[in-house]
Amino acid sequence: MTAPASPASPASSATSASSASPADRAGRAARTARAASVRFAATHTLPVLVRGFVGARPRATKGHAAPGRPRWSAATLRALRARHGGAPVLVRGLTGAALLVLDPQDIRQFYAEPVSGPAPAPAPGAPDGCTRAGPHAERRAIDESVLAAGLPVHPSCGPFLSVLAEEARRLTGGNTLELARTRHAVARAARRIVLGDAAAEDTELTRRPGRFHPKAGARIAAYADLAEPHTLMGRARRHGDPTGGLDPVGQAAQWLAAFDLVPGVLLRTLLLLGVHPAEQDAVAAEARAPGVARGALPRLRACVREALRLYPAVPDLIRITRAETEWRGVRRPAGTCVVLPALFHQRDPEHVPAAHVFVPGRWASRGAEHDLRMAPFSHAGGRCPGEQLALLVTTALCAEVLRGHRVHAVRPVLDPVGPLPGLLDPQGIRLRLTRR
Numbered sequence: 280m281t282a283p284a285s286p287a288s289p290a291s292s293a294t295s296a297s298s299a300s301p302a303d304r305a306g307r308a309a310r311t312a313r314a315a316s317v318r319f320a321a322t323h324t325l326p327v328l329v330r331g332f333v334g335a336r337p338r339a340t341k342g343h344a345a346p347g348r349p350r351w352s353a354a355t356l357r358a359l360r361a362r363h364g365g366a367p368v369l370v371r372g373l374t375g376a377a378l379l380v381l382d383p384q385d386i387r388q389f390y391a392e393p394v395s396g397p398a399p400a401p402a403p404g405a406p407d408g409c410t411r412a413g414p415h416a417e418r419r420a421i422d423e424s425v426l427a428a429g430l431p432v433h434p435s436c437g438p439f440l441s442v443l444a445e446e447a448r449r450l451t452g453g454n455t456l457e458l459a460r461t462r463h464a465v466a467r468a469a470r471r472i473v474l475g476d477a478a479a480e481d482t483e484l485t486r487r488p489g490r491f492h493p494k495a496g497a498r499i500a501a502y503a504d505l506a507e508p509h510t511l512m513g514r515a516r517r518h519g520d521p522t523g524g525l526d527p528v529g530q531a532a533q534w535l536a537a538f539d540l541v542p543g544v545l546l547r548t549l550l551l552l553g554v555h556p557a558e559q560d561a562v563a564a565e566a567r568a569p570g571v572a573r574g575a576l577p578r579l580r581a582c583v584r585e586a587l588r589l590y591p592a593v594p595d596l597i598r599i600t601r602a603e604t605e606w607r608g609v610r611r612p613a614g615t616c617v618v619l620p621a622l623f624h625q626r627d628p629e630h631v632p633a634a635h636v637f638v639p640g641r642w643a644s645r646g647a648e649h650d651l652r653m654a655p656f657s658h659a660g661g662r663c664p665g666e667q668l669a670l671l672v673t674t675a676l677c678a679e680v681l682r683g684h685r686v687h688a689v690r691p692v693l694d695p696v697g698p699l700p701g702l703l704d705p706q707g708i709r710l711r712l713t714r715r
């Protein structure tokens with residue numbers, strides 16, 4: 280395979296694995312060592328870190344407005360896919376080399392990779408192939424149990440919905456809605472859901488999205504003692520720690536940070552509903568229907584999922600391989616950083632019908648949540664354990680707004696039938712609310 284200059288940027292190039300330099304190999308080892316700790320940050324608080332690889336992407340040329348950028352980069356990825364016959368392509372970006380999975384037929388192999396970082400050093404005398412439950416497995420078990428992964432309605436749904444109804448008043452307290460107000464309301468709700476009511480006012484805990492107060496650990500530990508039983512901390516406390524290897528304070532900090540994804544998803548969903556008034560009326564009717572299971576709201580949930588398909592909060596997924604792997608007959612050494620550009624696949628017009636249009640109904644079909652091309656919450660062993668809780672929270676907040684208000688999109692101006700822009704910066708979203 281040749282090493283074509285990527286059309287992405289002068290600083291990046293696509294290469295074959297065999298051309299990996301010693302520097303690449305050294306960098307790979309370093310990345311492997313960091314992988315476990317950065318993975319969460321990369322997905323939830325520092326998506327830019329991940330984007331760095333695909334930041335092998337072109338800069339917008341003059342005259343390309345921001346909304347055109349991702350599509351141009353998608354065109355680049357499509358061109359790479361065509362040039363390499365669909366085979367994964369090694370791309371050198373600013374943060375190192377990464378193997379890009381560009382063809383849907385390789386997605387299954389991506390998800391077969393383990394999600395944790397490096398394999399723990401084998402115990403002396405351990406048989407070949409013996410895998411030990413690393414810290415990721417322990418953390419994952421707590422996440423799944425506390426977050427009730429897989430249950431569409433969280434066991435603490437009742438108290439959580441009461442919190443969300445109260446905090447949603449901050450969303451509807453004015454005639455307009457934008458990011459600052461949304462962040463404030465969601466962060467308060469998140470502190471109450473994770474740590475309990477005592478933490479509601481502690482705006483200092485997370486100074487900015489993903490940035491914690493220097494004494495956050497001590498403060499979280501103090502709230503942990505007060506946390507009501509239905510809170511995530513209260514549930515974690517009941518879970519126990521038989522091996523003594525858990526870090527509930529660290530996990531609570533992760534859960535709080537994960538909620539930072541919600542405001543952007545919420546605003547984009549409401550904006551799209553503002554542009555699709557018929558769908559808005561239908562989901563508002565669902566939210567207002569008497570006797571409705573308030574935690575479910577399937578039609579509104581489908582809108583949230585569709586907003587996430589069009590604008591995934593985590594646009595690229597990464598795995599660092601633990602062993603040598605083979606991709607379309609080409610061997611890649613252990614420690615290869617493999618990137619699945621989820622945004623690209625979710626909006627790939629060659630494989631997804633009406634890829635650039637808001638079609639929430641696509642999530643109504645059976646098995647839609649398991650379609651590997653769609654990965655707003657990933658799949659397999661790394662699938663977001665907070666998926667159902669995040670959907671519950673986002674849907675409930677949308678429902679609270681829509682029950683009493685009609686949402687009008689002020690900016691950006693979107694074409695309801697035309698292709699939607701590739702990028703929707705929540706910072707630029709402004710909505711107007713009128714009473715229903």
Ligand code: HEM
Pocket residue numbers: 319322323394419422426533534535537538540541544587592593596597654655656657658660661662663664665666668669670
């Ligand atoms: C709309 C909001 C959210 C989105 C779009 C989202 C998306 C994701 C994605 C795509 C991954 C998997 C990354 C991969 O495969 O490498 C992930 C992992 C994870 N998410 Fe979320 N998430 C959201 C909210 C939450 C919330 C609210 C929590 C907890 C309260 C949470 C907890 C986690 C954890 C702990 C992991 C790591 C799982 C592991 O390492 O096994 N997420 N999330």
